[in-house]
Amino acid sequence: MRGPEVTWYLAVAAFLFATGALGVLLRRSPLIVLLSLEIMLNGANLALIAFARHHGEAGGQIFALAVMAVAASEVVVGLGLIVALARRRLDLDVDKLSTLRG
Amino acid sequence: MGNILIWAVWVIAAFSCLASGVAVVSFANPFFSALALIGNLASLAVLYLLLSAEFVAAAQVLVYAGAVMVMFLFVTAYLGGRADAPWAGGPGWQQLGAVLAAGAILVEVIVVIGLKAGGRLSEQSPVDEAFGSPAQIGRLFLTDHLLAFEITSVVLLVAAVGGVILGAHSHTDRQELDAGA
Amino acid sequence: MIVAAWICLLAPLGAALAITLCGTAISRRVAGYLATASVLGSFAAALVVLAELWSESPEERQHASTAFTWLTGGSFEVGVRILADPLSVFMMLVVSGVGFLIVAYSIGYMDGDDEERRYFAYMALFVFSMLLLVQGGNFVMLLAGWGLVGLSSYLLIGFWHERPEAVAAAKKAFVMNAIGDATMALAFFLLIQHGHTLNFPGAFDLGGESSWFVNLVALGLLGGAVAKSAQLPLQTWLPDAMEGPTPVSALIHAATMVTAGVYLIVRCNGVFEQAPHVQELAAGLGAATLLMAGLIALVQTDIKRVIAYSTMSQIGYMFVGAGIGTYANAEFHLMTHAFFKALLFLAAGLVIHALAGEQDIRRMGGIGGLMPMTRIAFLIGSLALVGIPPFAGFFSKDPIIAAALDAGWFGEILFVATLIGTFLTGLYAFRLFFLVFPGEPSPFVREHLMHGSHAYGPEGAHGEDDASRPHGHDTHEHAGEGPFSMTAPVAVLAILSVVGGWIQFAPFWHPISNWLEPVAPPLVEPTNTQEVIASVAAVLLGLAGMALAWLVYAERRLAVPRLAFGRNLLEHKFYFDELYDYAFFRPAVGTARFLRRAIEEPLVLGSIGGIAETFRDLGGWTRRAQTGLVRTYALAIAASVAVMTIVFVAVR
Numbered sequence: 001m002r003g004p005e006v007t008w009y010l011a012v013a014a015f016l017f018a019t020g021a022l023g024v025l026l027r028r029s030p031l032i033v034l035l036s037l038e039i040m041l042n043g044a045n046l047a048l049i050a051f052a053r054h055h056g057e058a059g060g061q062i063f064a065l066a067v068m069a070v071a072a073s074e075v076v077v078g079l080g081l082i083v084a085l086a087r088r089r090l091d092l093d094v095d096k097l098s099t100l101r102g
Numbered sequence: 103m104g105n106i107l108i109w110a111v112w113v114i115a116a117f118s119c120l121a122s123g124v125a126v127v128s129f130a131n132p133f134f135s136a137l138a139l140i141g142n143l144a145s146l147a148v149l150y151l152l153l154s155a156e157f158v159a160a161a162q163v164l165v166y167a168g169a170v171m172v173m174f175l176f177v178t179a180y181l182g183g184r185a186d187a188p189w190a191g192g193p194g195w196q197q198l199g200a201v202l203a204a205g206a207i208l209v210e211v212i213v214v215i216g217l218k219a220g221g222r223l224s225e226q227s228p229v230d231e232a233f234g235s236p237a238q239i240g241r242l243f244l245t246d247h248l249l250a251f252e253i254t255s256v257v258l259l260v261a262a263v264g265g266v267i268l269g270a271h272s273h274t275d276r277q278e279l280d281a282g283a
Numbered sequence: 284m285i286v287a288a289w290i291c292l293l294a295p296l297g298a299a300l301a302i303t304l305c306g307t308a309i310s311r312r313v314a315g316y317l318a319t320a321s322v323l324g325s326f327a328a329a330l331v332v333l334a335e336l337w338s339e340s341p342e343e344r345q346h347a348s349t350a351f352t353w354l355t356g357g358s359f360e361v362g363v364r365i366l367a368d369p370l371s372v373f374m375m376l377v378v379s380g381v382g383f384l385i386v387a388y389s390i391g392y393m394d395g396d397d398e399e400r401r402y403f404a405y406m407a408l409f410v411f412s413m414l415l416l417v418q419g420g421n422f423v424m425l426l427a428g429w430g431l432v433g434l435s436s437y438l439l440i441g442f443w444h445e446r447p448e449a450v451a452a453a454k455k456a457f458v459m460n461a462i463g464d465a466t467m468a469l470a471f472f473l474l475i476q477h478g479h480t481l482n483f484p485g486a487f488d489l490g491g492e493s494s495w496f497v498n499l500v501a502l503g504l505l506g507g508a509v510a511k512s513a514q515l516p517l518q519t520w521l522p523d524a525m526e527g528p529t530p531v532s533a534l535i536h537a538a539t540m541v542t543a544g545v546y547l548i549v550r551c552n553g554v555f556e557q558a559p560h561v562q563e564l565a566a567g568l569g570a571a572t573l574l575m576a577g578l579i580a581l582v583q584t585d586i587k588r589v590i591a592y593s594t595m596s597q598i599g600y601m602f603v604g605a606g607i608g609t610y611a612n613a614e615f616h617l618m619t620h621a622f623f624k625a626l627l628f629l630a631a632g633l634v635i636h637a638l639a640g641e642q643d644i645r646r647m648g649g650i651g652g653l654m655p656m657t658r659i660a661f662l663i664g665s666l667a668l669v670g671i672p673p674f675a676g677f678f679s680k681d682p683i684i685a686a687a688l689d690a691g692w693f694g695e696i697l698f699v700a701t702l703i704g705t706f707l708t709g710l711y712a713f714r715l716f717f718l719v720f721p722g723e724p725s726p727f728v729r730e731h732l733m734h735g736s737h738a739y740g741p742e743g744a745h746g747e748d749d750a751s752r753p754h755g756h757d758t759h760e761h762a763g764e765g766p767f768s769m770t771a772p773v774a775v776l777a778i779l780s781v782v783g784g785w786i787q788f789a790p791f792w793h794p795i796s797n798w799l800e801p802v803a804p805p806l807v808e809p810t811n812t813q814e815v816i817a818s819v820a821a822v823l824l825g826l827a828g829m830a831l832a833w834l835v836y837a838e839r840r841l842a843v844p845r846l847a848f849g850r851n852l853l854e855h856k857f858y859f860d861e862l863y864d865y866a867f868f869r870p871a872v873g874t875a876r877f878l879r880r881a882i883e884e885p886l887v888l889g890s891i892g893g894i895a896e897t898f899r900d901l902g903g904w905t906r907r908a909q910t911g912l913v914r915t916y917a918l919a920i921a922a923s924v925a926v927m928t929i930v931f932v933a934v935r
Contacts, residue, residue: 003108003152006226010215012116012149016123018208023127025200025918031132031178033913035139038170039123042146045162053153056227058238061158062247065239068165069254073261075170079177080268086181098911196918203921210928 009050016043028093030085034078041071112152119145132181136174143167154234284335285348288367291328291375292414294321299407302400311399315390318403322386322410326379332372341801344369347420347482354423359475364420366483370802373614373795374417374546381538381621382410384772388629389530391768392636402442406534409435413539417546422471422481425547429467429507432540433460439535440527452523459520463510470503487553494558501558504551505565512544512598514572519859521595525587529635532587533628537594538621545598545617548605552803556608563693566606570700573599575857577707581714582853585642586631589715593668594624596704600683603697608806609686611796615787616683618795619675622783623667626776630660633765633773634719638731644718646727651720653728656770658720660777665712667780669825670705677822678784680705685789685809685817694807698817705821709828717836789814 016039023036045064052060085092118141125138143166150159232238243251298321302314309317336344349362365371386406393399412435416428433456441453471481473496480486489497508514513521513536524536535541548555548565555562573596580592597620604613634650634657635642651658667674670681684705687698787795790811809817835843855861 003105004112007215008112008116009149009153011212012119014208014211014215015120017211018204019120019123019127021204021207021921022200025204025914025921026197027127028914029132031174031181032127032135035126035132035135035174038139039126039142042142046146046149049150049153049155049158052155053229053233054226056229056233058233058242059247061155061234061239062242062250064155064158065161065243066250066254068161070257072165072170073257075173076261076265077268079173080265083177083180084268092181094913097913101909101911196914199918199922200914203918203925206925207921207928210925210932214928214932 006050006054010047013043013047013050016040016046019043028095030078030082030092030094030097033094034075034082037078038071038075041067108152111148115145115148115152118142119149132178133175136171136178139174140167140171143171154229156234157236157239158234284332284367285346287328287331287335288346288348288365288375288418289350291325291332291379292365292411292418294324294328295407295410295414297321299404299411302404302407306400309400311394311396312390314400314403315386315393318407319383319386319390321407322379322383325410325414326376326383329372329375329379332367333376336367336369336372344801345484349420358478361421361423361481364424364482365418366420367418368802369798370546370550370614371418373618373799375414377618377621378410378413378417378539381625381776382413382534384775385530385534385538385625385629386410388533388632388769388772389528391766392530392632393528394766398442402439402528405435405438405442406531409439409535409540413543416543420483422474422483422486425550426464426467426471429511429543430464432535432543433457433464433511436460436524436535436540439531440524442527442531446526448523449526452520452526456520456524459517460510462517463507466503466506466510468503470500470507473500473503483550484553487551489554489557497554497558498561501551501554501561504547504554505561508544508547508565508602509568510544511547512541512602513595514544514599514602515568515575516859518572518576518595519856519863522583522588522591522856525585525591529587529628529632532591533625533632536591537624537628541594541598542601542617542621545601545605545613548602549610549614549799549803552605552608552610556806562606562608564606566603566693566697569599569602569604569606570697570704571599572596573603573704574700574707577704577711579853579856580711581707582850584645586634586644586647586715586719587628587642589644589711590624590627590631593627593708593712594620596708597624597668600680600701600704603687603701604683607686607690607694607697609683609809610803610805611793611799612679612682612686612789612805614799614803615795616676616679619667619679619780619783622675622776623664623780626660626773626780627664627668629769629773629776630657630664633657633660633769636765636769638728641727641731644715646725647719648728649720649722649724650728651722653724657773660773661716661720663777663780665716667784668712669709669829670821671825672822673781673785675780675782675784677818678786678788681818681821682789682809682814684821685814686805686807688813688817689807689809702820702824706824706828709825710832713829713832714836717832721837 020036020038020040020043023039024033027033027036045067048060048064048067052058052064082092085097090097122138122142122145126135126142129135129138143162147159147162147167150156150162295318298317302309302317305314345366345368347364347366349364352360352362354361386403389402389406393402396402409432412428412431414428416425416432419425419428437453437457440456441450443449474481474486477492477496479489489500510517521536521541525532527535548562555565576592576595576599580589580596583589583592597616601613601616601620604610604616633654634647637650637654638647641647663674667676670676672678684698684701687694687701690697787793789796789809796805852858
């Protein structure tokens with residue numbers, strides 16, 4: 001079947017990636033930052049799947065699955081950090097978490 | 103006829119994908135951001151289906167939307183949804199720089215796609231029925247990409263251990279760390 | 284034989300190293316025995332070399348041995364080379380023989396001193412250095428020995444380093460010797476530059492070079508000789524060097540080190556003969572020093588300083604001898620001088636030791652009755668010094684005076700100078716003798732030597748500089764005049780001062796001249812008439828000086844003339860110290876101060892601080908990138924990605 005060409009999917013992926021990047025850079029709550037990070041990863045995944053379909057190589061899908069697994073792991077650790085921060089009653093504001101200041 | 107259907111599905115899915123993406127980034131309440139992300143994941147699953155990646159689509163819904171987002175929602179509920187003013191804070195130049203950088207990346211990607219790869223991206227390779235099926239994915243994982251498979255499992259193990267450690271109660275007194283920020 | 288020569292050289296070095304490395308593991312006595320035994324071993328080895336050389340014919344008496352090549356630079360090569368020939372073995376015997384006696388004496392003299400081991404290590408080091416100097420087979424070895432004796436002299440003069448005067452004297456000696464070292468090194472550089480070998484005797488052949496070159500080389504060598512031998516104009520360090528212990532003064536500043544200059548001239552006679560004006564200069568400096576020192580000795584009140592100026596004067600004789608070309612006689616006088624000068628110093632040491640460190644002769648009168656053997660020894664030494672037959676000095680000094688007659692019009696001036704010197708010698712030597720030994724004991728002497736209570740040591744001090752002279756006197760047998768280790772060498776030297784001259788009596792038998800002739804053939808040969816004239820005149824003048832001294836100091840029939848100007852001049856040692864102070868020291872210090880103010884503090888120290896501050900500031904600026912905010916870092920990453928994408932795309 002025919003549908004949009006790969007380029008359309010790639011454009012969507014690019015938009016997703018840029019949106020996620022904006023979120024990471026502009027938001028102050030670490031939770032939202034993590035969510036934006038997920039958006040970026042999903043954008044990358046979409047590009048991978050699109051190219052996999054374009055070339056007929058299923059390796060791209062394998063890659064996407066691996067990315068998903070890594071994203072899950074990263075979310076575990078990131079949320080663990082946020083919970084630990086909350087438990088210590090620290091402000092959940094990335095601008096305030098700057099003890100590593102030089 | 104079939105083509106128009108595909109296009110229609112595509113448009114709806116793409117649009118909702120983008121909208122939910124923007125929503126995730128914009129909402130003040132993290133709870134709403136998480137819900138928007140679920141929407142994003144669902145639209146992406148549809149797009150994957152359009153690209154003959156059935157297994158990945160299923161995995162996306164199960165793992166991502168099912169497990170990861172549930173975790174997010176748990177934590178958001180636990181934290182009580184502390185909101186922050188999304189566009190305030192941080193040095194002005196930082197925000198401008200962020201917009202510029204993100205915009206630059208977007209433009210570059212599109213330019214690259216347009217300029218460099220224009221001709222070659224129009225031809226799609228034909229695929230058979232088995233493309234993207236669980237059988238094929240499983241076979242590839244255990245033959246061509248065995249190393250990736252193993253390393254991914256190690257990463258998951260590490261993450262699990264990390265999660266446990268981060269969640270454990272520490273010895274130091276909480277009061278001690280209250281002052282630092 | 285070569286083995287014996289190496290043993291002679293290295294034995295004292297071995298002792299020095301052993302004493303240093305053993306540290307307090309060996310007793311102080313043992314250190315002394317070790318040092319003494321090593322020097323005795325050197326002497327024995329030197330005798331072996333002598334015997335072997337004797338058995339050869341004169342032409343063959345030259346053996347060189349190179350241990351290894353030390354320096355190479357292109358075609359230039361220098362090895363660790365020693366030479367065994369008549370001259371070197373002569374000097375080896377004198378150095379090790381007299382050295383042995385003096386080191387043995389030191390065992391008794393330095394007994395009880397806390398740092399005795401250091402002393403004996405230094406003495407052994409000195410003997411090694413002096414042997415290296417005389418046995419060196421090329422200029423570099425000689426220079427090495429030269430420098431090392433300078434070092435040993437510095438270490439030994441400043442041995443009692445808590446005394447600031449001793450430290451200052453050591454520095455003065457070293458600096459003045461360094462001037463001589465520098466001129467010598469310059470001479471060697473000239474030789475190297477012109478492609479000459481530095482090995483003896485090839486180094487002396489400077490044929491084909493311009494007279495400028497030869498004169499410069501000879502002047503460089505003469506500079507070193509003058510510094511080491513304390514001749515005009517570098518003589519001011521020698522009297523100050525008397526701050527060291529008496530055996531040091533005896534060994535280094537009478538018998539051996541200061542005679543190194545004479546050895547140098549005799550060894551390099553080939554060079555000097557090609558630069559006759561420099562050789563005449565040497566003789567002239569010797570004569571001037573001879574007179575000057577003799578005059579200054581007339582007003583000195585420290586017993587050791589009188590003998591020091593006497594040394595300076597006698598070396599002047601040797602310089603005159605070497606300068607006019609009678610090398611064998613200069614060497615012969617070196618030998619006899621070693622005997623009687625060491626005798627005088629050691630006997631003076633017995634006196635000083637008995638008087639618990641007092642050296643001022645004005646307080647010492649009449650000690651002869653209480654120390655008869657010392658008195659006899661001193662008398663013998665003084666007679667030998669003045670040159671009265673049959674004592675040693677007569678046989679060695681008079682031929683020099685005679686040779687001066689044979690050396691042209693310049694020689695006649697030298698003749699007159701040396702004769703006046705003889706008169707002065709008689710005068711100051713017997714002034715010293717009569718002030719110290721005969722007559723009634725002075726109150727000071729009485730206190731120290733006659734009563735049963737022996738208040739020795741620094742706490743029983745009399746005299747200003749006693750308390751700081753660390754002198755242990757725990758074993759001081761007063762029946763004798765000192766322990767056996769001190770009296771025996773004195774006795775031996777006394778005997779040598781009597782018979783030592785009999786080995787050569789110029790007109791009749793002259794084995795020394797024969798022995799040294801292959802190495803240093805004389806330039807002048809005085810006739811028998813000249814010899815007789817010179818001898819008679821010298822002896823008469825010497826006796827006249829003695830008589831005058833007797834009249835003034837013993838019988839007190841004549842008074843010392845007032846002559847304030849002369850007295851001041853002599854007491855200030857012809858104002859040389861003041862001259863050098865104004866000419867060299869003050870400008871140097873002023874320059875140093877100015878440089879410190881103007882350059883060192885602002886530039887050097889400031890720049891160090893400036894550099895440090897710059898780096899600190901750089902660090903500060905760089906630190907600003909570490910904001911600690913995650914967002915900043917993320918922005919940096921995003922921006923980098925954007926830029927790199929452009930770069931990659933554009934490059935492809």
